[in-house]
Amino acid sequence: MTSPSLCTDTAAGPVYATAGPCRGDAIVFELKGAVRGSVHVTGTTHPRHWDQFTAVRACLGPVNEFKSTAPDEALPRLAHSRTGYRGSLTLYSDDLGLPQVSVYPIRSASDHDPSQRTRTILTCVLRACAEHVAQHADLPVILDASRQRDTPGLLRFLTWSADHHQATAARLKHESLAALRAQRAAVALWWTAARWFTRCPHPVLLLMLADLPGSLPRRISVAQWMTAYGPRAASDEHALARRDRAESASLRAQQRSAPRARRASAANST
Template structure:
């Protein structure tokens, strides 16, 4: 729930049951009206700013520790994905060259074993090339996602620290007044 000067916005994800099924239209309408009533009731509280301030004061240090850990964890994951990506990129040209060498052998002296090496079956050269192609795309995508998580987590840490320092400065100014 986000409060603005004179308008209240409520966002809720789609309602689903424990087995991921949507509720009936009547149930969804009832739940939505109950949730809206709860949000309206909470927004009417005169002490809401005090409650939210105390909640932020209590939760911010824990959230900062979690986000700091998340930044490190995501950096490690991104590094692991990037290392695996580099490995797959290094192996791919050799695997393709091996497949072409087997193809030349097959055209020079056709044999069923060489044909199996060229076919897309488990353990074949073709399968290895296909797996490496998939790994390159997958690990590049995953590394990018982890780098984006690092960016978001780090931005949140900076934001929370700035808010915390701002609240401290405001509290100091109130005491001085």
């Protein structure tokens, strides 16, 4: 049994989107009217909190484009047009609980940009479908199934990301210490050249002392910048690594608690 159609008014005319039954982690809408084809809506993570499955993502086409690719002929297209389009929209709430959207670039099947009119029409359709699922009674089921589907891949990515940030922090610390040594050596050499210049004002010494490309003052300036920048940037990288590890720990905790929650839910329903 399908639900009643949503009607979205667009610049090309009304678009009717009929929701099919919940498929565990997704709902697929069939489109009629000014746009033909389908839209796949599933759960996903909040854009800024990868351990929180609180958002929904609507993709043009009958499948989750982040997991598989729909054939060109299955992509949505404007009525009376042969051009199909790919793209997605994520609907989430900001820190104040207000709805926000993030649009993944909409491109034609031949990888061309659509017109602004077409982009606006398809974005409106994606948002309408996403908003419908966000209010759907099966949303908790969809989000839980999406979390089960995506957690293994997220854990692999977050582990890689934490290691990458940690390695970057170590590199920045090493470069900062090297810059400090280079700065001290360049300053000492500048003062040596300055003493020589006071005794014998030679043009070569003047070039060494002047603020010119490749000169000692420029080398000192670059080293000073790196000496100050390196520790701050390394601290930021350490913070990102800690965030990745915290989100990994949160996802693993959700993995462990999910089976118990499902067993409890099943017991209460019997």
